[in-house]
Amino acid sequence: MSDQSIFLCHKSDLQKTGAFGASLHMQKEGRQKALDIVIIDMTYNPANPQSDPCSHNHYKAFVNACPHLGMPLETFDHQFLDQTNPAILICSTHGARFQAQDGFCLSGPCKGSSLTPISLTFTEQSIFMKISDNTHPKH
Numbered sequence: 622m623s624d625q626s627i628f629l630c631h632k633s634d635l636q637k638t639g640a641f642g643a644s645l646h647m648q649k650e651g652r653q654k655a656l657d658i659v660i661i662d663m664t665y666n667p668a669n670p671q672s673d674p675c676s677h678n679h680y681k682a683f684v685n686a687c688p689h690l691g692m693p694l695e696t697f698d699h700q701f702l703d704q705t706n707p708a709i710l711i712c713s714t715h716g717a718r719f720q721a722q723d724g725f726c727l728s729g730p731c732k733g734s735s736l737t738p739i740s741l742t743f744t745e746q747s748i749f750m751k752i753s754d755n756t757h758p759k760h
């Protein structure tokens with residue numbers, strides 16, 4: 622199996638809220654499928670919302686679907702993080718709280734479950750999702 626990648630966002634897209642919601646249309650096993658992804662800057666500080674665009678070690682990404690009912694996590698576009706503790710993602714539907722580091726649910730109706738992680742690759746300014754042979758982006 623070889624790896625390919627698909628563009629998700631520019632690193633600068635995460636500077637305002639510390640996160641970015643990307644929507645992809647994928648083709649998997651002959652069927653089209655929408656895939657929503659949240660990308661997180663683990664160094665985000667709401668008091669000083671600037672990140673180092675040259676470093677890529679601090680980015681995480683997960684499928685944007687709550688393990689409780691599969692709902693998207695955000696209330697408003699790109700608003701995923703607890704602004705008093707940006708190491709936490711909050712599901713806007715029923716308030717489940719997830720560790721941004723690994724997607725583990727700390728509290729809420731799906732406590733103990735986890736968001737689905739996404740593998741990333743990077744260029745100097747951009748973030749990409751690694752995809753496998755049987756998952757192809759649709760343009």
Ligand code: FES
Nearest residue numbers: 687689712715717
């Ligand atoms: S859908 Fe996320 S907590 Fe219920």
